[in-house]
Amino acid sequence: MILPHSFHEDARREFDEAVDFYAMESASLGLAFIEAIERAVAHVGEHPESCAVVRGRVRKMRVERFPYSVFYSFVEGAIRVIAVGHDRRRPFYWSGRR
Numbered sequence: 001m002i003l004p005h006s007f008h009e010d011a012r013r014e015f016d017e018a019v020d021f022y023a024m025e026s027a028s029l030g031l032a033f034i035e036a037i038e039r040a041v042a043h044v045g046e047h048p049e050s051c052a053v054v055r056g057r058v059r060k061m062r063v064e065r066f067p068y069s070v071f072y073s074f075v076e077g078a079i080r081v082i083a084v085g086h087d088r089r090r091p092f093y094w095s096g097r098r
Contacts, residue, residue, distance in 0.1 A: 002045035005072075005079035008097050015084040018068065036063045037084060040070045048074035055092060058082055 007015065015037060023030025040061045044051060051059040054071065061070045071083040071094055083094035 002042055003048060003074075003077060003079050005041055005045055005081060007081045008083070010094070010097060011071075011081045011083050018066075018084065018086070022066075033066055033068075036066055037068075037070065039064065041072075041079070041081065044070065044072055044074075045079055048079060055095060058094075062087075 019030050019033055022033045040063050044059070044061050049059075051061045051072075054060045057073045057075065058071050059073070061072065063069060067087040069085055069087060070081055071085060073080045073082060080098075082097045085094060
């Protein structure tokens, strides 16, 4: 069973901006990024406690093939995506998000 999920508005913006960046390189690369994020979110939806805790209740799932991670929390039976962060971005920039 995959748990329901939602994206913080800033996480959605980060995701959209990364899709646009990769799609400018090639349409297929943009689609591959979307699929990689969808697989990561599906994985945490099936196994919410499988990823390492990075701060408080926030966990980190590395995205296959791309230098990104999905930061999420598992609260009240749902996944909340806090950030779709590039691995070279300053750490914990997302820490004020809920």
